[in-house]
Amino acid sequence: MDLPKGLAGVIVDETEISSTAGGKLIYSGYPIAELADSTYEEVVFLLWHSRLPMKAELEAFRKELVSEMVLPSESTRLLLYVAKEPQHPMSILRTATSLLGTTNNVKQDEPPKILAKMLTLIASIVRIRQGEPMKEPDPKLGVADNFLYMLTGKKPTLEHAKMFNTVMILHADHEFNASTFTARVVASTSADYYSCLTAAVCALKGPLHGGANERVFRMLEEIVDNDADPIEYVKDRIANKLKVMGFGHRVYKNGDPRAAILRDIAEKLAKETHNEKYFDVQIKIAAFMLEEKGLHPNVDYYTALVYHCLGLERDLFTPIFAACRTAGWLAHVMEQRRESCLIRPSSEYVGPKAREYYKDHYVTTKGDI
Ligand SMILES: CC(=O)SCCNC(=O)CCNC(=O)[C@H](O)C(C)(C)COP(=O)(O)OP(=O)(O)OC[C@H]1O[C@@H](n2cnc3c(N)ncnc32)[C@H](O)[C@@H]1OP(=O)(O)O
Numbered sequence: 090m091d092l093p094k095g096l097a098g099v100i101v102d103e104t105e106i107s108s109t110a111g112g113k114l115i116y117s118g119y120p121i122a123e124l125a126d127s128t129y130e131e132v133v134f135l136l137w138h139s140r141l142p143m144k145a146e147l148e149a150f151r152k153e154l155v156s157e158m159v160l161p162s163e164s165t166r167l168l169l170y171v172a173k174e175p176q177h178p179m180s181i182l183r184t185a186t187s188l189l190g191t192t193n194n195v196k197q198d199e200p201p202k203i204l205a206k207m208l209t210l211i212a213s214i215v216r217i218r219q220g221e222p223m224k225e226p227d228p229k230l231g232v233a234d235n236f237l238y239m240l241t242g243k244k245p246t247l248e249h250a251k252m253f254n255t256v257m258i259l260h261a262d263h264e265f266n267a268s269t270f271t272a273r274v275v276a277s278t279s280a281d282y283y284s285c286l287t288a289a290v291c292a293l294k295g296p297l298h299g300g301a302n303e304r305v306f307r308m309l310e311e312i313v314d315n316d317a318d319p320i321e322y323v324k325d326r327i328a329n330k331l332k333v334m335g336f337g338h339r340v341y342k343n344g345d346p347r348a349a350i351l352r353d354i355a356e357k358l359a360k361e362t363h364n365e366k367y368f369d370v371q372i373k374i375a376a377f378m379l380e381e382k383g384l385h386p387n388v389d390y391y392t393a394l395v396y397h398c399l400g401l402e403r404d405l406f407t408p409i410f411a412a413c414r415t416a417g418w419l420a421h422v423m424e425q426r427r428e429s430c431l432i433r434p435s436s437e438y439v440g441p442k443a444r445e446y447y448k449d450h451y452v453t454t455k456g457d458i
């Protein structure tokens with residue numbers, strides 16, 4: 090049977106949350122380029138309620154999210170223990186997400202609290218690692234602004250906050266990507282929110298999915314630090330059958346609509362923070378990949394440089410992606426729960442047939458008796 094590998098192109102269910110049909114990304118009907126100027130909380134509201142919030146609703150939602158950006162003391166205590174270990178922050182996040190679901194006072198939490206606490210978890214991992222005290226959220230700021238503040242310990246400028254809002258919005262959802270689908274499978278068994286999110290974090294961690302952004306910047310550093318020729322570097326990877334991280338996409342074969350927006354932000358920030366050397370390398374590699382392989386940059390490619398220019402360390406890039414995508418994961422978990430239908434596909438068995446155990450067992454154990 091000719092099966093589509095990795096479920097490529099297979100429509101497994103309906104969703105009202107987002108669509109990539111025709112290579113265009115929309116959240117609940119709105120084109121991503123229009124939403125990019127919004128705030129993260131407005132977009133989260135849209136993803137969760139299928140409509141834009143009224144002014145008062147939005148302000149109440151912002152306040153609720155920001156006020157919940159503190160961790161229960163049990164989580165902080167355990168996090169202090171786990172986050173001190175020299176592990177990748179994505180591994181710590183995996184454990185910490187699960188941990189969040191075991192502390193009694195958040196067990197029954199609803200999505201706004203869970204989202205706020207996921208952002209705080211990631212900021213806490215950073216602050217603990219740096220041996221710095223946690224910053225309290227500023228009740229006057231928005232969610233993305235506060236998240237950036239808590240990550241870096243510095244109040245962001247208006248322009249940086251706006252850029253970070255855009256990045257968070259662009260990462261908030263992407264229909265049935267691998268981590269979201271994972272969350273939906275877990276949700277379909279009626280498991281709790283934290284089980285769904287822990288599973289989603291695990292799926293996002295891999296380099297073919299969310300783990301690519303960190304590897305993009307590792308590549309840029311290797312090239313710049315060694316004064317290497319970017320094209321020779323990439324040619325070498327391709328000759329060795331290695332992927333060039335940040336390129337290609339399962340659904341966008343003619344370009345990722347988010348990449349153009351992110352490219353502009355990366356260019357502006359690179360100029361402002363004197364990181365043009367990385368941006369120049371990115372432009373050269375992007376031109377080569379298109380020309381030679383017909384592959385376009387995906388969402389991870391320019392985001393890596395944006396995060397670097399905002400002062401964020403390379404191994405935080407994927408956890409920050411997880412923070413942004415938590416909004417989408419929760420939207421899909423809620424939608425899947427409403428459906429209340431177990432996801433359990435079928436497979437075609439291609440292993441050996443019609444074997445006889447007693448006969449084979451006699452043969453395999455004969456020599457041992
Ligand atoms: C948030 C996100 O998850 S966005 C994706 C982030 N991941 C990355 O950036 C990792 C690099 N990219 C990839 O591994 C892939 O492009 C994926 C996994 C994202 C998409 O994979 P698929 O849709 O299955 O495409 P597939 O892997 O079949 O690629 C088709 C062809 O392009 C090649 N190709 C695809 N991406 C790349 C790449 N980044 N570098 C080099 N070659 C590539 C494949 O080797 C394959 O070539 P072949 O036909 O000669 O075997």
Ligand SMILES: O=C([O-])CC(=O)C(=O)O
Pocket residue numbers: 262263265266267339340387388
């Ligand atoms: O949709 C996908 O396959 C990958 C993803 O999560 C994204 O591009 O945001």
